[in-house]
Amino acid sequence: MPSTLTTRAKERATFVVTLTFEDSDGNVVSPQTLAWTLTDHNGNVRNSRSNVSLTPASSVTVTMTGADLALDAAEYIAGKRWLTITGTWNSSTYGYGLSIRDHVAFYVDNVKA
DSSP states (O other): OOEEOSSOEETTSEEEEEEEOBOTTSOBOOOSEEEEEEEETTSOBSTTOSSEEOOOOSEEEEEEEGGGGOOOGGGSSEEEEEEEEEEEEEETTTEEEEEEEEEEEEEEEOOOO
């Protein structure tokens, strides 16, 4: 079951998610390639945020703001979003060009005017 963040984003505000990467032994690793995609609960890409490149490092941040966190009329109470991470990493034990694919869910709260 995917993780759901306990901190909730606010509609059209700024929301930052910090990602760290570890191998199967718990050692910190830096990916070779890295990207993120933002989708809603129906799998629709939000604000054209598909396969957005990140500079690979052992810890990176994804910053979402404005239209990334906009809610549709159907999401008037809260909208669920999925942050999907893809990339590759190298392991001296398991090989090179290994796939990274994971996601985390979070909610965007409607902010009344």
